[in-house]
Amino acid sequence: MIPLSWYLFLSAALFCIGLFGVLVRRNAVAILLSVELMLNAVNINLVAFWRYGNTASMAGQVFAIIVFAVAAAEVAVGLSLIYSVYRRRSTVIADELDLMKW
C-alpha cells in the first residue's frame, strides 16, 4: 500500500524540475518540453487524489483527460509558433526573440 504522500512528493519534485527548466532553458523547444513536465506533475496529482478520495466520482480522471487535450493544443500552437519564428528569423533562442520587448 502506497501512502498518498509519496505521489504528492513525486509530483512536487517533477513540477519544480519543470519550473527550473522553463526558467533556465534558452531554446524555445526545450521550454515547451519543460512545460510538459509540469503538466504531467499536475496530472499525477489529479489521478492520485481521484484514487485516494471518492473513486465513484470520476472528476479526477475527467480533469486529467482535459489536461491531456489542453497539452496537445498547447504543443500544436507552441511548436507552430516556434517554427514560424524560426523561418523568419532563423533562431529559436528565446533571448533573441525580443521584437516585442520594450
Add this chain to the structure above:
Amino acid sequence: MDASQVIFILSAALIVASALMVVTTRNLIHAALWLISTLFGVAVLYALLEAGFLAVVQVVVYIGAIAIMFIFAVMLTRKELRDRGAQVNAAWPAAALLGVLTFGGLLVIFSKWDGLGRLPAEMAGTSDAMLSQLGIALTSPDLFVLPFEVASILLLAALIGSVYVAMNKK
C-alpha cells in the same frame, strides 16, 4: 515493502532522473527522448493507480503524438541544435534556488495537512465498470459534457490556428 511500493520507487526514480536529464541535457533530441522516458514512468504510475485508460492515453497521446511532434520540431530547427553557446541562461542559479524553494514550500504545506498517510480508497467497482463510468461522466449532460465539448473546440481551434501560423505565406 510490498510489490506496489517497489514499482512506485523504481518508476519515481525513472521519472525524476529523466526529468532532470530533460532540463539539463545539451542535445535537444536527447531531451525529447528523455521526456519520453519520463512520460512512460508517469504511465506506469497511472497503471499503479488503477487508472488503466489514462495509462493507455498517456502512451498513445503523449508518447505517440506529443513527444514525436517535439522530435519533429527539433529536427525542423536543426541548425540551432548545434548548441551555439550555453543551453541555460545567466539566471540559472536564481532559477535553481526558486525551484528548490518552491519544492520546500510545497513540503511545508504538505506537512501541515493531516491526510498525507491516507491509503487508497475502496474501488467503487470493477475496472470495466470504472471505465464505463468514465465514459458516462464524459458524455452525460449532468456531469462533464460541457468541459468535454469545450476541450474539443479548443483542440479544433488549436489545429486550425497552428496550420495558419505555420503556413508558408508567399
